[in-house]
């Protein structure tokens with residue numbers, strides 16, 4: 001299976017943020033997307049997942065039989081912790097990630113019970129989310145992406161609000177937990193970028209090796 005972005009262009013007003021970007025992603029890879037603020041990192045992530053419509057070019061996922069489909073159902077997200085429901089438990093919040101494909105709530109809870117120890121939250125399943133620390137919440141968001149069992153996981157600044165040592169911890173967790181998927185991380189943090197096998201940079205609308 002591979003995600004193929006071809007000749008991607010995105011224009012906002014008179015600004016060409018991305019200008020002919022090609023990218024091919026396969027499960028098992030870890031890829032960092034870097035670049036200055038406003039260079040188009042979040043836009044590229046949104047295009048890859050089908051959240052942002054391209055001005056030009058295409059994004060498709062090709063399965064092992066060569067059939068192509070839109071990326072949406074193949075992609076999970078690790079977004080900021082603002083998406084966590086504060087009054088629900090860590091378990092409930094993680095289980096939400098499994099509902100996209102019709103998985104039942106009891107099965108989603110089982111998947112979340114397996115995922116939480118993998119991100120270092122074993123024993124905190126029944127804690128109300130608002131009582132968790134920033135690093136713990138970020139792990140809940142990672143667990144939510146894991147229970148989605150997507151071949152491609154897109155993470156936008158997943159450690160942006162964390163201190164250095166928690167960030168290192170959460171990054172390691174994210175990389176280990178998504179070993180079977182393709183993990184794409186948008187980051188300003190050089191240390192996070194260096195943890196990935198492939199480091200790319202957006203430079204004046206183009207995607208280049210960093």
Ligand SMILES: Nc1ncnc2c1ncn2[C@@H]1O[C@H](COP(=O)(O)OP(=O)(O)OP(=O)(O)O)[C@@H](O)[C@H]1O
Nearest residue numbers: 012013017035036037038039040041042043044188
């Ligand atoms: N919906 C939109 N409408 C208009 N302009 C937009 C929109 N989304 C993004 N932009 C602009 O496109 C450019 C790229 O934005 P994007 O968020 O992709 O950059 P980024 O590299 O992720 O930035 P940062 O590192 O600051 O998060 C910015 O100049 C931004 O203002």
